Amino acid sequence: MPRSPSPMPAEAGTSAAEAPVLIFLYFHKAIRAELEALHGAAVRLATERFGDVAALTERCRFFFNIYKHHCDAEDAVIFPALDIRVKNVAGTYSLEHKGESDLFSQLFALLQLDVQNDDSLRRELASCTGAIETCLSQHMSKEEEQVFPLLTKKFSCEEQADLVWQFLCSIPVNMMAEFLPWLSTSVSPDEYQDIRNCLYKVVPDEKLLQQVVFTWFEGKSTKEVAESFAGGNSAGDVQEQGEKHICSHQGSKLGSRNCAESNDGQVCMYPIDDILHWHNSIRMDLHDIADETRKVQQSGDFSDISAFNERLQFIADVCIYHSIAEDQVIFPAVDSELSFVKEHAEEERRFNNFRSLIQEIQMAGAKSTAVDFYSKLCSHADKILETIEKHFCNEESKVLPQARMLFSLEKQRELSYRSLCVMPLKLLERVLPWLVSKLSDKQASSFLQNMCLAASPSESALVTLFSGWACKARDKSNSGEYLCSTSGAVRCLLDDIHDMEKCRSFCPCALQTENGSRPGKRGKDAESFPGTNGTHCPQTVDIEATPCSKKPCCIPGLRVEGSNLGIGSLASAKSFRSLSYNFTAPSLYSSLFSWETDASLSCSDGISRPIDTIFKFHKAIRKDLEYLDVESGKLIDGDESCLRQFIGRFRLLWGLYRAHSNAEDEIVFPALESRETLHNVSHSYTLDHKQEEQLFEDISEVLLELSHLYDSKSHDQTEVNEAERKCPDSSNKVDWVRKYKELATKLQGMCKSIRVALTNHVHREELELWPLFDKHFSVEEQDKLVGRIIGSTGAEVLQSMLPWVTSALSQEEQNKMLDTWKQATKNTMFGEWLNEWWKGAPTSSDSSADSSSAPADSHVQDKLDQNDQMFKPGWKDIFRMNQSELEAEVRKVSRDPTLDPRRKAYLIQNLMTSRWIAAQQKLPEPNSEECTDGARIPGCFPSYRDEENQIYGCEHYKRNCKLVAACCNKLFTCRFCHDKVSDHTMERKATQEMMCMACLKIQPVGPTCQTPSCNGLSMAKYYCSICKFFDDERTVYHCPFCNLCRLGKGLGVDFFHCMKCNCCLGMKLTEHKCREKGLETNCPICCDFLFTSSAAVRALPCGHFMHSACFQAYTCSHYTCPICCKSLGDMAVYFGMLDALLAAEELPEEYRDRCQDILCNDCERKGKCRFHWLYHKCGSCGSYNTRVIKTDTADCSTPN
Template identity: 40%
Template sequence: MTAPLTQDVVPHPPINFFYLHFHNSIRAELDGLSQAVLDLQPNGLLVLKERYRFLEQVYKYHSSVEDEVVYPALDSKVKNVTLAYSVEHEDEERLFEQLTQLLTSALAQTGKQRTGTLRQLACKVEEIHTTLRKHLAKEEEQLFPLLVQHFSYAEQAELVAQFLCSIPLADVEAVLTWLKRTVPRQEQEELLQQVRGVVPDHLLLQLMVAWLSPEGPDGGDVPLDIENAQPVPDEGCGLADCCRLQKPVQAGGKPGAALLGAGRSPLMDITHFHAAIRSALESFAAEARALQQCAELQPADLAALGEHHRFLRSVMMFHSASENEVLFPAARQLSASSCTGCEEEHMSEAQLFEEVGRLLGDVKACARRGAKEAAGLTEELCASADAVRVAVSGHMTREEREVLPVLQAHLCAAEQRAMVWRTLCAMPLRLLERVLPWVAGKLSDEEAGDMLRNMRLAAPSVDNVLVELLSRWAQRGRQPLPELQEAQGATPLPVGACVPHVHQVQPAQQITELGSHRPSKRLRTEQRFCSSAFPDLERTQSGAQASTSSSPTAARQPPSMPRINPIDHIFQFHKALRRDLRRMESDANSFAAALEEAVVWGGGQVTQQLEGRFRFLWGIYRAHSQAEDEIVFPALESKETLHRVSHAYTLDHQQEEQLFRDVDQVFARIRGTKDLQELRVCAGQLQRMCAAMRAALEQHVRAEEQELWPLFAEHFSMAEQEHLVGMIIGRTGAEVLGAMLPWITGSFTEEEQRAMMESLRSATKNTMFEQWLDATMRPTPGPAASHTMQSDASCERPLLADVAEYLARSCSSVDPGSPETVFRPGWEDIFRMNQKQLEIAVRRIGGDKGLEPQRKAYLLQNIMASRYIVAQQKRLDSHLSAGLPGVVQQHKTYHDPVHQILGCQHYKRKARMVAPCCGRVYTCRHCHDEGEDHRLDPAAIQQMICMQCGTQQPVAGQCRQCHEELARYYCKICHLFDDEPGRHIYHCQFCNLCRLGQGLGKDACHCMECNSCMHLSEFVGHKCRAVSNCPVCTERLSDSSQPYRELPCGHFMHSHCFAQYSRYNYTCPICARSMGDMSVYFRMIDSLLARDDLPVEYASRRQDILCNDCGQKSQAPFHFVYHKCTGCGSYNTRVC
């Protein structure tokens, strides 16, 4: 007997069995498998395949109970914490399937072909191990504490019992034996006692006690004689395993007649399952086609279809596994050609079901965010559903025609019953409770009776309790519901009502109603064992379904018309990320293959290119994940219904950052060695880690796209999304953004590129982003750049050419004897017109009634300014033609003449600028603006002079003659040089100016509403207000390179102007509000007035005042200077 727990001993949480101990067992298995793969011998592939098959099965059992039981129960108490984990389960299952395919291929290959497959196998193993460890660590950090905190021990015990019911009956003992090795005996006893208290069903409790009884002599009473049960072989069965009473068949005899005798063949029970599956697939395909007829895809319809898919996929997965393990080995032993290719067909069917599930998830996500791709994906979904239906139906027809007749002809009834029993035991109890009434409800009374009779005859005596439980569930499918009997006058229930999660074909207009009533109908019809055996947990899950259906997320309808949301372009980063991750993995594979073939390695350049691609990818990913962690995820969490929705993704970012660091360490080892053998080891490790990194990141971004991306369309308006986009790019530096834009758009179609750029322009409409974009995307000037200044300087000539062309045409109508015909200026002659000729030309233009007013004003303006234009052109041409001889002799200016530091009073630098506007040479734009009557546009500068060698050349950060770096910081847009040590400068692409600071996203950000840069600490609490001019110096703040600050009233002022202004004033020069906390100053005035006695004639007088701080009008005692507001106590008032 199990000893009862004492009152002094605090029992361990039952959920430890399912999470901590189960996770530790999986990790231990992964460690052993990792070493087995590294030490793999040619004859060890089969053993390795079986070990991974066992791990895959165990992990599937764990995942299925989480998806179907644990996550819904947890969602009923803590919202939004399990969204990502189910998506990860799907990806992990796909990885296991790919690994099985590689192992199968490797077993059938030899030589170099097998060697290549083994390399792929090592990478796939690393992918699985990395993703599984990441997933388990996240569950333990996020989900396990919530389960312990919010679930009582009884509820946790119910979850453990549900887990046991999710393991196939044939595998329960093997899995528990494997798991109990890591569970202390005391915890096993505590768990058994907890389970005894939560399972009211007597039959099910007997099974639970038999499974959970601690191993050993003190394991407690075991009501079932499980010690005498026959073990199930791992590798399928031969004929001898199917029947212990088998007798040899006489030569020349007819086995079917000799062994089977009269009556129906027990193997016909398998055809009943085939018929139910065919019918369900027909219904599923019809429901998928009905979606195409709907004007809008409703969440209820998609949820119902997803539930149907999960059920059918589970049935097919376990049914196919049972056939592979039971039917096909026996059939092959009897007839080698009877089941050729059947197992391969099962694998292809599993892939088809996987494809349907992926498409269904994509359709859900696109429908939720209103994406136009939803229609095309729905069409693909229908095609895939039809493909599954056709493939499965054809496969089952072939089995019934080729496989089952062979077995029926050679096996006796006992052997056939044993086979059918083993196919049932290949399913878990949770699925059997749904499948048996579903199948039995489609049979006649005779067929149902035969099925139950065969089940009782086939089961060993040790399984009598199990047979009784299964028979009770099967009979449930033959009984109509009491409430339906009353409503229909005891009419037999239609067969379709007994099908769990699979309904009859419905018209398109009825699908919504069907989906909305599905959960309650399922509970009434099935009476699932969790409702009878675990009533508390069923109430919890029912509450989860009710709360989910009433939540804003579920109730919010998707956009009726397809549209592109601003936030879409942030998530479209994933498309480019996937492309480069695959390219990185391919390059790593090529690098490893090249090292394997090399005799002497000299590919340092190849290594540098590979590492450069990795570092670029790391930097881009880090910027994206930082934007999500600091902006996107907090925005989601700010919505009341979305609390905790992003925690799992934040944990992903932390783990993925560690993956990048691990890869970086491998590159460091590659850089530090020249030994070929060590390089090969490092290359192999790099190859595996790149594959694992790609798999982990693809899993992460797929979960974001399916679960987080649609939330923005459901909970955020277009303006809110645009604001988020502005915040994200407002914290992204110009260098990063300049690298990201062509990188991302390189994977887009032209329509996607256009939509993305329009979205960015809309989000930055108040800024100089368009100008920055034009400057960074324009082509680099070629060798003729040194002559561009001359062409730019002559750009004014077409203006005068218009005037010359007009005068030349007008002269043809003038009298030849007139003095106006003495000079007929052409284009070149207009430079020699005297004052009299200019006046004549002005009068002629002014008197021409045929000219439009706008054209007349244009010609008059340009002809009157012609002398100034010509003078400027001549002066610039003279400087250029002479090669600036006077300047080269004096090409040096000094920031500090004593220490010979080149530059000017404003900057330290080693270059001087040639101003394109006037042709003069200045050290910086400030020097130019101080010495001229016009301002210099820094972006227009194209020529510079190196102060080291005096060479005039196109502006650049390095002298092309002496190769001297001209400054520590150089901006190719602003043409700013700064050689001051320790000074940090960055270029803001939205101000299109260089500013002091470490950069956007580091210590500064740009607010799109204010169109201004500010410190990160000020951004969160600031009030958006358009920035204009500094009220003190009147300089435009958006064009200023000096830092400025926001006043409490919301106006802005240069920091240095504030320092000077606040020495004599404490009120804003614009709105007159106080610029800081003046409470101490106002108390000083209070004490001053307390000692100040007014004359008697003024003592009782009062004045009406208006407070500049609070805006209230009040009456204050008369005073010659100070009047205190009675509302806020401020002395910042004025007399009304």
């Protein structure tokens, strides 16, 4: 299940009034409660067939409307503001909103089917609601863990209040009227009060705005809200204003009704014709835009592109919301089958194209724009105008005539008003004066009259606000005052506002300060908000004496545009989405999330890149998630074998997904975060991995319950049968079936949830993160990353992973993936290991990428230090030498130029035959015993590591078997025992048979004894089928890149394999100096082959290697690498001591002026220094690790 939600602000000791953004925690709480109720209703419908599908559908639509607009407001306000101050965080959450919308689309499509009468559809419905609950809960939990702490940290309390206010103003008016009452009923009384206090701080200290908001929040009439203000229930001190200060809506409604009944002209005849006002106004602006583009094309001057872009943005907002109003309000009322959805989508697409073109021009710069840009600009403008003109003509000829005939005047006014309310306050403040400015006085009066008549009594404050904004179209002067647009037949909505000189809340002068800043919050001193002239609005003194047509309307503005948070208009310039009510995420061409543009273009050019291999795993993940989703629905009618198969497939996916997510968390994401411009880009995905791991654990628990249920059924079957014979009506079977059905239904929902969560997760990774590698990482760096990932993956995981991944890929994709892997592992034995265990492996398309084919055991040092003292072996040394030492000595003799050729040939001949001589002298007596199967194989008897305690094994290993050496058909406990007495080495991988030392039975090599009498006796705790290696006392793992078994817990645990060095290194050596195939050589001290050595190896700072024990002994008397002569560590202290020693030492006079040319072994630079018999300091790096290359007797002025 989703992780526990964050504590509410009151529980955490911080109130939303103190940190306003914490009000979103209450939003989340209400959303979670609704999700739980929806899912519970769907589950009851599936398991108990109890519930009403129609009621559930309506509740789902209501919730979707609320949640969708909540997300839209976040995308338009919260995320852009956060992105300005903290980069690479907000984009991921906006992408998640898109996936959530798709889930609701699937839910509504399902609800249109015959859910009530179909069991499978009811279970699918329960699964779908469960998936929605899981995904939304995870999304909100991540916001609470990452986004909200950043908001509280990066934004002051005042800025947070601005953000919340802009958020509320960005939600459509009709949704605010539903959202806030719904929120107020979803919280406790204390939380309710905290929200109320927060809103007092968030809403500007303007009585009319507060009346509007608190009318919504409290679900009361305007009168009740005003009385609550007067009663002192607010968080701040509010002066007594009384009911008279509320807009006289009833009087306005009466006057308007008289106008309608008087038949005075045709302006009031058909209120639905207000739609024509919208059409004509949009037409006029689009014509102006088209004309302006033609002027730009002719003049070539587009210097004012920002203003043009803003104007286009505004008219696009108007068109889109007008389309939404038609789709949601007008068309469903006129004709349920009437739809212009395609036309509206086409218009929005054309606006998007136009917007993208302008962004291209802005990016190119005004001076660099080409003529074809301007021609495209004109073409786009003409196409938009043509498309909308055609659409409007169709509506005016098909829709409006029907509406006039079908609906009464009251209904027409209602439709027109409801259409207006689909816009948010933020847009309405701009749209209303814009619309009224396009109308005649008579048309404007009619428009306002219809709006007043349509609104309910509780909306009087809202209508007052709307009418006041509309009056701004009649600008009286530059003082910020506006003349009322209402006609003499309709009283101004402000006529009943008395004592305006006492109420600065309604005075625009108090709103428009010199810097355009936002008005103050509640609870502040009224005198701190003077007008621009230092006094309150002077017009309010004689407002009653002023005729309506001349009266200035002093209505407060929202003042959200003056915010200093860097957020633009409603549909911020960062996204052309405009908060439209659709199912699309923010434009991928948005400049808010610049990497999204790359996401739509990168990785689509057909070029294969190394990092693509990692993302190919997503295809296999999707395939198995689909299997779990589909098969879980069949388990309810399946048997125990189906359940076992399902559990096996689930365990495989869980293990491989865990390996994949760990690789991302530990290697891929840190690599991304290491780039300065990509900080924070992966944090959200790390949180995803934690949540998804919990989902896997929850499914595992349900599968365990189902397994136990089957086990109990089998165990109690006899008792159940007996009970049924005694009592035919026994309920045991019924209870079992009921419980199984409940668990199977729960499992189906959880599998649906994990499929949706992981599919959306990997899709966002591909869209957001995948292109970043191509942009910020070279091919070589990507190769290194891939090598680092697979170098931390154990052989057992790879053996499961490779067939699993390739089964989901096409043949071409398989070849490309293996080519990439072989390129990354070209220095290793990976190809050899792959061919040994995976006989059906796809053939690589690049044969040159094959791994090294030289057997590991045959690698020896090709070049020895010529300064080594010549080793002259005697017979006693020959008897104790192992095979590798013997071969090394043969090479030493062969390369010794001081030996006479005849002497050299004699020594080599004796060395090569010495092994056989030694074997003959030490060969054990043949054992006459026969193995239990009658085979006469030498060594067919048990050997002991501890004979006293009867522990099988040898001096080298503890194990319960002997191996039949394929080379000589003899039994040996291990290869070292074989090589000790033989004149050849044992090829371990060729071993086919073994002998169990308990039963002395010769059998195929394997992890356990196959003899029945041994009861599956284990040959050792660890067994490697490739190396034919057994060990019963140490922790061992097989490295697929060394193709050897090594001591340790495993790759990715305490070791990783470096693909360039071709060696296994401790996890602490992740950052080291690589030397290609550095371990495929002998230890410079003991000359043992390092690659196959079981002793610990130490990496030197210069990149060479030697045994750790050899290093300890060597550094007792040396401080330079025996291979490259560089210093072995930090020599600062030692060199400082030499400085002090030389400073105290005085040279004889004849040597003081002599100078020497030196070469520094550390920095590899040449230089000069004063003469000394032993110590010579490098003038470049200060090292004494130098050697003299020339002694100059001339005068030397170089300081020592």
